[in-house]
């Protein structure tokens with residue numbers, strides 16, 4: 001049967017029963033849609049009541065190869081026959097080395113690299129924080145407003161996206177300074193690109209490093225090449241290069257958080273490739289294992305801890321997750337899925353721009369590759385964030401068979417699998433258009 005196909009308005013009776021039990025036993029987290037999934041294949045998701053949906057989320061930018069990819073499944077099944085776990089930090093096995101070799105080769109930078117495997121994005125960021133402090137006399141960090149780097153106590157100190165993420169958890173890790181990001185649609189300096197001459201980057205050196213924190217007190221600058229959770233905000237050309245220049249000239253490590261942007265999502269294996277910037281450390285997770293939990297940091301080998309016990313974990317480099325990683329990276333490379341993401345992303349953007357002529361509430365369509373978003377605003381009120389309408393849009397889409405996720409204050413993100421069939425992508429965009437049509441007219 002073809003998606004979308006809605007037999008019963010979600011949540012149906014089986015979904016409602018699961019949601020009720022979930023509410024009773026699971027900690028409150030970030031759930032946004034009453035969708036109870038039974039199975040998923042490619043870009044199609046089936047819920048427990050038999051509804052079929054088109055997935056524009058990839059399970060939050062994880063299933064970049066589509067759900068239950070056959071080749072990854074085969075690699076995982078073969079690995080399950082031989083070895084599940086043997087503490088890859090304490091012992092040796094081939095598949096972990098193979099995954100590290102692939103990452104060292106595929107990440108930007110023509111220099112020897114090393115890898116530390118983790119179990120999630122936040123754990124990758126924690127490892128990067130420790131690696132930076134280990135190497136640098138300065139122990140403080142520069143990060144960006146609106147950024148999201150995770151929710152454990154180190155990464156949370158870098159995160160500055162939504163107040164609720166930090167509220168009641170202070171004191172945060174000390175020594176993190178936040179500066180405005182290059183959010184051109186809502187320029188923090190009320191300037192316009194390119195006349196601004198990248199003031200938001202230049203002022204970091206001219207204002208913050210001059211008057212707030214001496215560069216030698218800094219261990220690293222953490223940045224997302226394209227802000228994810230904070231609203232899929234894409235900096236203008238030249239911004240990332242300028243950040244790199246500031247880091248280099250002031251001898252500060254540059255750490256690219258590619259947890260969400262990595263693994264082909266933006267039309268390149270890693271988003272920094274679009275900018276020509278070569279970071280000292282790249283943090284990864286999400287799409288790395290196609291749905292098996294694994295993260296990594298890939299870094300200049302000269303930064304290695306070099307002392308046993310300084311950093312380690314139990315599950316990092318789990319054999320089954322590494323088998324999924326090796327298969328994932330090889331498939332993307334073999335099939336050129338980054339390029340596919342670019343082509344489909346352009347097509348998606350064109351459709352979104354057409355829709356924007358019909359719906360003034362679509363304030364800004366932005367992104368790159370298959371990492372795109374629309375910021376919803378009340379155009380008549382000068383870009384006032386249309387939060388209620390954004391939430392309604394996500395509900396309308398779900399009830400028509402399209403799965404969406406929010407980001408930023410009033411944006412909706414589009415991150416379908418890179419393998420999504422062209423007709424399914426078009427059907428998804430048709431549903432999106434219908435959903436915009438269903439919003440109240442006054443915007």
Ligand SMILES: Cc1ncc(COP(=O)(O)O)c(C=O)c1O
Pocket residue numbers: 120121122123125148149150151224228229257258259260261285286
């Ligand atoms: C850029 C970025 N860094 C870190 C994280 C944290 O990853 P995790 O949820 O796996 O801890 C996320 C999650 O959305 C992310 O988008």
